Amino acid sequence: MRAAVLEALQQPLVVKEVPDPACPPNGAVVRTEAEGVCRSDWHIWMGDWFWVGLAPQPPFVMGHEFCGVIEEVGKEVRNFRRGDRVVVPFSQCDGACACEFCRTGHSNICNTPQIPGITYPGGYGRLVGVPGADLNLVNLSEKIDFVDAASMGCRFMTSFHGLVDQAQLKPGEWVAVHGCGGIGLSAINIAAAVGANVIAVDLDDRKLELAKKMGANHVVNAKKNDPIGAIFELSGGGAHVAVDALGAAITCRNSMMSLRKRGRQLQIGLTTQAEKGEVSMPIDRMVLMELQLIGTIGMQSARYPAMLQMVESGYLTPGAMVTERIALEQVSRVIEGMTEFQNVGTAVITKF
Numbered sequence: 001m002r003a004a005v006l007e008a009l010q011q012p013l014v015v016k017e018v019p020d021p022a023c024p025p026n027g028a029v030v031r032t033e034a035e036g037v038c039r040s041d042w043h044i045w046m047g048d049w050f051w052v053g054l055a056p057q058p059p060f061v062m063g064h065e066f067c068g069v070i071e072e073v074g075k076e077v078r079n080f081r082r083g084d085r086v087v088v089p090f091s092q093c094d095g096a097c098a099c100e101f102c103r104t105g106h107s108n109i110c111n112t113p114q115i116p117g118i119t120y121p122g123g124y125g126r127l128v129g130v131p132g133a134d135l136n137l138v139n140l141s142e143k144i145d146f147v148d149a150a151s152m153g154c155r156f157m158t159s160f161h162g163l164v165d166q167a168q169l170k171p172g173e174w175v176a177v178h179g180c181g182g183i184g185l186s187a188i189n190i191a192a193a194v195g196a197n198v199i200a201v202d203l204d205d206r207k208l209e210l211a212k213k214m215g216a217n218h219v220v221n222a223k224k225n226d227p228i229g230a231i232f233e234l235s236g237g238g239a240h241v242a243v244d245a246l247g248a249a250i251t252c253r254n255s256m257m258s259l260r261k262r263g264r265q266l267q268i269g270l271t272t273q274a275e276k277g278e279v280s281m282p283i284d285r286m287v288l289m290e291l292q293l294i295g296t297i298g299m300q301s302a303r304y305p306a307m308l309q310m311v312e313s314g315y316l317t318p319g320a321m322v323t324e325r326i327a328l329e330q331v332s333r334v335i336e337g338m339t340e341f342q343n344v345g346t347a348v349i350t351k352f
Contacts, residue, residue, distance in 0.1 A: 002352055003125030004328045007059045009047040012332040013124070018061065021121060021129030026096065028080055028133040029072040030088065034150035035123035035349040036065030037331060039181055042338040043270065044118065051277045056118050063349075064090035064116045065153025066123025067146050070137075077133045085140040087149045087308075088128070089157060090115055091298025092136040107135065108161070108298040124331065126352040138304040143312050148319040150348045152311070154298065155182040156318055158268055159190050159243075160307045162296035167241050167266045171195030174235035176258045177216075178227070179246035180207040182346050183268050185321045187243045189214040193315040196241075199234055201227045201254070206344045213320055222254075231258040239263060247271045252279045256291060264292040327351035 001020050004013040023029045041062050043049055067087040073080055080086065093102050093110035101109050114131055116122035121129070130136055140149055163169045175191040177184045180202040191198045192215025199218045200211035208219040220230045232238050238260030244252045247269025255265050271277050285291065299307075310316040323345030326334065334347045 001126040002328060003061045003121070004331045005059050005124075006045060006062055009058065010045065013335075015328045018125065020127050021125075023072045023074050024129055024131045025074040026076040026133065027074050027129060027131040028070050028077060028137060030066070030068045030086060030128050030130055030137075031071045032066045032123045032126055032128060032352060033068040033350075034066065034146040035063050036150045036153035036155075036182075037326075037334045037347045037349065038065050038153055038155065039183070039338055040064065040154060040270075041117070042335050043272065045335050046273070048272055049270065054118060061121035061125045062117040063123030063125070064118070065150055066116070066128065067140055067149040071127065073133060079134045080137055085142065086137045087140045087152070087304070088116060088123070088130060088137060089299060089301050089304065090117075090154045091157075091300075092116070092132065094132055096132070105300065105302070107300050124328065124349070136301060138301050138308075141308065141312060144308065145319065147322060147325065147348050147350060148311065151318040151322045151346050152186075152307075153182070155186040155346075156190070156307065156316070157299040157304070158296060159183060159186040161299035161303060162243070162266045162268055162294070163187060163190050163194065163241070165303070166294050166296045167264050169194050169196055169241055173197070173240035174199065174238075176201060176231045176235070176239035176242045176255070177211075178242065178244050178251040178255050178258075179269065180204070180211045181245065181343070182321070184243070184245035185211060185214045185345070186318070187245055187268070188216050189316055189318070189321075191215070193310060197235070199231055199239065201231070204341070204344070210321065210345055214317070227254055228257045235260070241266060244269050247275075249275050249279045253281065256282055256286065256293070259289070259291050261289045262291070263289070264294055266294050266296060268296055321345045322348055324348070325350045
């Protein structure tokens with residue numbers, strides 16, 4: 001099969017023929033029809049996250065935002081068959097885990113996690129061998145286009161789990177989203193669908209225009225205006241929920257500083273080598289205002305139907321943030337552009 005292979009960190013990916021994956025006994029081989037290009041891919045390409053134990057060694061096939069059609073199922077699989085349309089959550093268990101988190105419905109933080117494109121070859125290849133198919137695949141309705149499904153990727157599932165399950169966002173609340181990349185635009189779309197009032201913050205007017213299309217009520221260019229002051233003025237006292245969708249020290253701090261009393265900061269963005277997982281926070285303010293800092297990662301496959309139903313009904317519009325449909329040969333250009341934050345919206349691989 002053809003795949004875009006990372007052979008060296010911070011170097012262009014090489015598109016070439018690689019062996020087809022074997023089908024795990026409890027898994028399935030999925031023919032990739034669409035694959036999103038995510039900022040998390042840029043982090044991996046850069047060599048980030050070794051400080052949290054994620055250090056895949058080249059050469060390997062990245063890609064964790066894919067969907068497609070099942071080509072083969074293992075003999076132990078009960079819920080899927082060849083020809084099924086599926087979307088693949090990136091936060092997976094190994095299919096046989098009985099850790100306390102899987103037992104209590106939190107398989108997205110399994111003690112033995114599986115992550116396509118990191119712990120096994122991912123969706124930058126035409127075929128992917130997915131372990132634990134019964135737990136790690138989700139049926140995809142014919143009503144949802146493959147490009148729309150891939151554009152949801154990790155960004156929509158993480159934002160949905162974060163805002164709906166973790167932060168428990170309510171209609172009428174004010175939400176400030178710091179950073180309008182893929183995660184930020186997804187959070188904006190979901191918050192708007194829930195009925196919240198959304199303020200989008202970024203440094204790029206092009207991204208802020210797209211944020212409006214995704215549902216933002218107000219936009220703030222932090223290069224031209226003080227984002228904290230603007231959020232307090234627009235919301236009448238600060239956001240109920242602030243989302244750090246980037247993971248930089250400044251966006252993390254600005255998110256917390258933009259909250260009203262008893263506000264909740266949802267931390268989705270992971271840091272880069274500039275922070276290496278450590279960011280200073282206004283602890284006294286957090287104590288005196290009873291502010292919460294909430295982490296979130298991925299989403300359990302069992303929660304997908306709630307999100308997919310909102311896509312089918314038109315409340316969520318992931319396809320609206322797709323600005324490019326590309327071939328494998330163009331992936332490096334997209335990833336390299338993320339270094340200078342040049343990308344607007346989401347690129348999806350559709351040509352393998």
